[in-house]
Amino acid sequence: MKRVIWRNFDFWLFGAAIFLSIFGIMMIQSAIAGNETLAQSVSRQPLFLAGGTVLMLIMAAIDYHYWSSLARFIYIFAISSLLVIYVVGQARFGSARWLDTGVILIQPSEIVKILMIMVLADYFAKNMDKPHDLKWVFQSFMMTFGVVIWILLQPNLSTSIVIMVIWFALLWICGIPLKYLLILGLVAIILIAAAFPLLEDYQRGRILNFIFPDPEASYGDTYNVEQALITIGSGGLMGQGYGQGTQVQLRFLKVRHTDFIFSAMAEEFGFVGTMAVMLLLVFVIWRCLVIGRTASDLYGSLLAYGYAAMLFFQTAVNIGVNLNVVPVSGLPLPFISYGGSSLLSSIVGIGLVESVSLRKGSIT
Amino acid sequence: MNNTKGNKPEIEKWRLHVIYVLIAAVFAFYAxxxxxxxxxxxxxxxxxxxxxxxxxxNIQTERGIIMDRNGVVLARNVASYNVTITPADLPGDPTEEPLPGAIQEIYRELSPLIDIPVSNGVLNDETVKLFTPCYTDFGITEVVVIQDTNAPYTAVNVACDIDKETAMIISEKATDWPGVGIEIEPIREYPTGDMTSEVIGFLGPIPATLEDYYLEEGFVADRDKVGYAGVESTLNETLAGKNGKRVVEVDVAGKEIRNLEPPVDPVPGNNVKLTIDTRLQAATKAALIGEIEWWNRYFNTIRSSNGVAIAVNPKTGEVLAMVSYPTFENNRMAKYIPAYYYNQLLADPLTPLFNHAISAEHPPGSVFKLATAIGVLNEGVVTPTQSVTCPGKITITEKYSPNDPGSEREYVCYDDLGHGKVSFTRAVALSCDIYFYKVGGGYTGEVDEGLGIDRLAEYAKALGYGQVTGIELPGEAEGLIPTSAWKRINLSENWSTGDTYIAAMGQGYVLSTALQVVESAAIIANDGVYMQPTLVREVLDSDGNVIEPFTPEVKWDITKDPLITVFDENGIATEEKKTVAPWVIDLTQEGMRKVVADTEGTAHNYLDNIIINGKDIPVAGKTGTAEYCDNVAQEKGLCISGSWPTHSWFVGYAPYDDPEIAVVAFVYNGGEGASVAGPIARKIFEAYFELKAIDAGEQEVAEEIE
Structure with a gap:
């Protein structure tokens, strides 16, 4: 076990994450735009941030190697937490994703993302010496899919994809041979083609709408993304000012506190402010990658890389949706979008990476 | 303790670099x-x-009202009550199924009041696309659901044009029924209806062809209406006013947040006082229709299907009454133009939408002899005292050119016994055809050179024929005054001597509107001064202040304005123009007086001896029995050579010495002018002077019973 050196605590990473979260709370306040029902639920976000910060510090203090030894248990816990919601879960907005803990509603799938980083990092670290053959690929896939299937059935396609991306990122880092990559690519294409008819109507619609925009459909399907673009564009260089964006405040922008909070931000803070926030997000990802590089062991590296991959993917997809270059998917913008579970998993993930940072290097 | 297992060399550097590049590329692209x-x-x-x-x-303005000369309202705006529902204000979500109890309760109580079912019809793309408030079979629920998806903060009409009592009941209940309201929509109403519809006209939706223009002017299609006929159409700009405008900030649900610009208040339209006297209009209409129906009953067939009667003030040009029969009921077009009614009017062979007074062109017949009469005296074709023999029948050579040997043709007077020796005023009084043939076309031995068509045309035009009068009504016809050039151009034929004979008595190619005929008499009555005929007396602003007072406008004075082109001895027009000598007009007036006053005058039996309140009203005038052969007559087989069907005309004015009113009466296929049109004119004169006596507060004089 390594000695904890608090000097190694990455204050930049911590600071950036907390700053983004606080900025997020501020942005959510603006995005409520007088909607009373939203205002009530949104007031919980600071509580989640406070609780999350405590959890993060605890996570940082715990030696991450414990998670390696608990991997099996964590894996089983992840699956059971997902199965529980089928029994006592709450269906919201058409899919069963929520678990009512009595105090707060939790989305287990958000927490499972972090758990799966722990489990997969353990698998790849332990199997680094073994040949990187098809069996290695297939085994890790089956392990991931054993969890993902339950999320997919909720149905929650976007979170499923996030976990599959974490799996793929670790596969890449750990050196998947290029020929397997090719095979994987082909299999993926076939699977997507086969799965397309199985998708829910709204999901198919979103994808088709993105690829073949229907010029007739000015209202309805394309409304949200169209309004998002108008919202972003009307921000201009310097923005309309906090709480002053007409698209946000007069509610032309829909789902503005979650999926489209980036657009809301772009309208009120303009190109300059939005770029600053975007760079801060890139900074957080970059710090995670640096910690991964300097980690004292492979397990630590993979934890940090896995988390960085998750953060990057979610950020990229969310902003892409807002800029209308990616089909609409319900992925939140890490730290900023409203959503307790999402904020919790992002913040706890930072704790996990800090734990790696604290125990890095051999220089005493 | 060192963990050797976690050494980084196991991770290939280039794989990390790919990730760095990927991240950089994605964010650079996003930037x-x-x-x-x-x-x-x-x-x-x-x-x-x-x-x-x-x-x-857009804030709707109010259209100006139309009154008659005494302030009697002829067109006004009345409130029509609509029941509205604002979906967002209802107690609950109106799209929920089943409906929230509070909404159900409102619908259930409202439904019997407005006679619209709570729920009816199926909502789908097709039916929703066809949905128009007020014209739908949907129940309340469906209408509200459609509105809720479109604009939940905007009220939708669920019932339209309900009666006032129901509207009161509903507005009282409005406190218990959040979201339900009463909207007041202005609707045009014509209190005098079909008595004045030919003058007033009606309103209709903004026509598609003019939509751009009206939208530019701030009108709203599907809401604002514009004039389609009558003065509603010609005075549209005066009456319409200007809509107001507010630019507001709205949220996504259409709720108003604030004004973005200072609001522009609507400017109400100006009110118009017409020259019409509704009482005289009513009397005129009754006289015309009564006479037509009397004769139709007498012959036990629909002999006359249309007619016109107009009364004007010759000194001011004011039109006091204008009746075109048949007409339409403009109140039926008040809210919208019902297709079945409009099509029925369009298909009606009697053309009720057509203003016969100004748009119908008919041969004027003998009333046109007034133009000939003035012409022959002014040109010196005959002297006033010169006698011309009327043997009842003459034979004249019909020639197409001076050297044409021609063919002999017989021209008869209406009285085949003839009138003996006839001089000017007697010729007018008797309407002696032979006299006008001879002076109009010439007759060797008696009148060596007649007036001729080209000179006649000059005088006819000076009396207002052959051109629009410019009255404020749409669709005025020009009539037709032929000349030799006109015939060559249009019929590729030379003017013949026979053409002149019949043109001299208002037959042949000559066509005129009834308004032109009354104006010709008005000019003579007013000693040659043509007053611009008008329907507008005053324009008032919405507060009733006169902004355009009545000012009679002189169109021209034939005794002062040189209007008559002088022709040289070869019949070629010269640059020179001349006026009509006042004595010529005096003599024509005398002739017209004899028509009524002389025992042998054509209208003596019908228009003499008008005594109102003990005062004798001397009338002067001219009868006309105009032969015609139009499509209708031909179809009926009425055009028998030598005895064509005839229209009845009478035109005249009174009092003879100081004219106040000129009247024309025209009955299509009425037969003789004096006996059919004459009594109509008499009733109009009587009504006018009776009304005048009443207005002056004269004591009624008991009529002597003879």
Whole structure:
């Protein structure tokens, strides 16, 4: 076990994450735009941030190697937490994703993302010496899919994809041979083609709408993304000012506190402010990658890389949706979008990476 | 303790680099895209967001009212009550199924009051697309659901044009029924209806062809209406007013947040006082229709299907009454123009939508002899005292050119016994055809050179024939005054001597409107001064202040304005123009007086001896029995050579010495002028002077019973 050196605590990473979260709370306040029902639920976000910060510090203090030894248990816990919601879960907005803990509603799938980083990092670290053959690929896939299937059935396609991306990122880092990559690519294409008819109507619609925009459909399907673009564009260089964006405040922008909070931000803070926030997000990802590089062991590296991959993917997809270059998917913008579970998993993930940072290097 | 297992060399560096590159590429692309959307195209999107939040609300103005000369209202706006529901204000979600109890209760209580079912019809793309408030079979629930998806904060009409009592009941209940309201919509009403519809006209929706123009002027299609006929059409600009405008900020649900610009209040339309006297109009209409129906009953067939009667003030040009029969009921077009009624009017062979007084062209017949009469005296074709023999029948050579040997043709007077020796005033009084043939076309031995068509045309035009009068009504016809040039151009034929004979008595190619005929008499009555005929007495602002007072307008004075082209001895027009000598008009007036006053005058039996309140009203005039052979007559086989069907005309004025009113009466296929049109004119004169006596507060004089 390594000695904890608090000097190694990455204050930049911590600071950036907390700053983004606080900025997020501020942005959510603006995005409520007088909607009373939203205002009530949104007031919980600071509580989640406070609780999350405590959890993060605890996570940082715990030696991450414990998670390696608990991997099996964590894996089983992840699956059971997902199965529980089928029994006592709450269906919201058409899919069963929520678990009512009595105090707060939790989305287990958000927490499972972090758990799966722990489990997969353990698998790849332990199997680094073994040949990187098809069996290695297939085994890790089956392990991931054993969890993902339950999320997919909720149905929650976007979170499923996030976990599959974490799996793929670790596969890449750990050196998947290029020929397997090719095979994987082909299999993926076939699977997507086969799965397309199985998708829910709204999901198919979103994808088709993105690829073949229907010029007739000015209202309805394309409304949200169209309004998002108008919202972003009307921000201009310097923005309309906090709480002053007409698209946000007069509610032309829909789902503005979650999926489209980036657009809301772009309208009120303009190109300059939005770029600053975007760079801060890139900074957080970059710090995670640096910690991964300097980690004292492979397990630590993979934890940090896995988390960085998750953060990057979610950020990229969310902003892409807002800029209308990616089909609409319900992925939140890490730290900023409203959503307790999402904020919790992002913040706890930072704790996990800090734990790696604290125990890095051999220089005493 | 060192963990050797976790050494980094196991991770290939290039794989990390790929990830760095990927991250850099994605965010660089996003930065560029963000720059493109926010900075490069920022203005474009800003304009769209402005468009989202700004809403222009057009505030409807009020159309001016139309009154007669005494202030009797002829067209006004009345309130029509509509029941509205604002979906967002209802107690609950109106799209929920089943409906929330509170909403159900409102619908259930409202339904019997407005006679619209709580729920009816199926909502789907097709039916929703066809939905128009007020014209739908949907129940209340469906109408509200449609509105809720479109604009939940805007009220929708669920019932239209309900009676006032129901509207009161509902507005009282409005406190218990959140979301339900009463909207008051102005509707045009014509209290005098079909008595004045030919003059007033009616309103209709903004026509598609003129939509751009009206939208530019601030009108709203599907809401604002414009005049389609009568003065509603010609005075539209005066009456319409200007709509107001508010530019407001709205949220996504259409709720108004604030004014973005200072609101522009609507400017109400101006009110118009017409020259019409509704009482005289009623009397005129009754006289015309009564006479037509009397003769139709007498012959036990629909002999006359249309007619016109007009009364004007010759000194001011004011039109006191204008009746075109048949006409339409303009109140039936008040809310919207019902297709079945409009089509019925269009298909009616009697053309009720057509203003016969100004748009129908008929041969004027003998009333046109007034133009000939003035012409022959002024040109010196005959002297006033010169006698011309009327043997009842003459034979004249019909020639197409001076050297044409021609063919002999017989021309008869209406009285085949003839009138003996006839001089000017007696010729007018008797309407002696032979006299007018001879002076109009010439008759060797007696009148060596007649007036001729080209000179006749000059005098006819000076009396207002052959051109529009410019009255404020749409669709006025010009009539036709032929000349030799006209015939060559239009019929490729030379003017013949026979053409002149019949033109001299208002037959042949000559066509005129009834308004032109009454104006010709008005000019003579007013000693040659042509007053611009008008329907507008005053224009008032919405507070009743006169902004355009009545000022009679002189169109021309035939005794002072040189209007008559002088022709040289070869019949070629010269540059020179001349006037009509006042004595010529005096003599014509004398002739017209004899028509009534002389025992042998054509209208003596019908228009002499009008005594109102003990005062004798001397009338002067001219009868006309105009032969015609139009499509209708031909179809009926009435055009028998030598005995064509005839229209009845009478035109005249009174009092003879100081004219106040000129009247024309025309009955299509009425037969003889004096006996059919004459009594109509008499009733109009009587009504006018009786009304005058009443207005002057004269004591009624008991009529002597003979």
């Amino acid at each position: 560029l895209r963000l720059f493109d959307v926010q900075v490069t195209n920022g203005d474009y999107y800003l304009a769209q967001s402005e468009d989202n939040r700004t809403s222009e609300i």
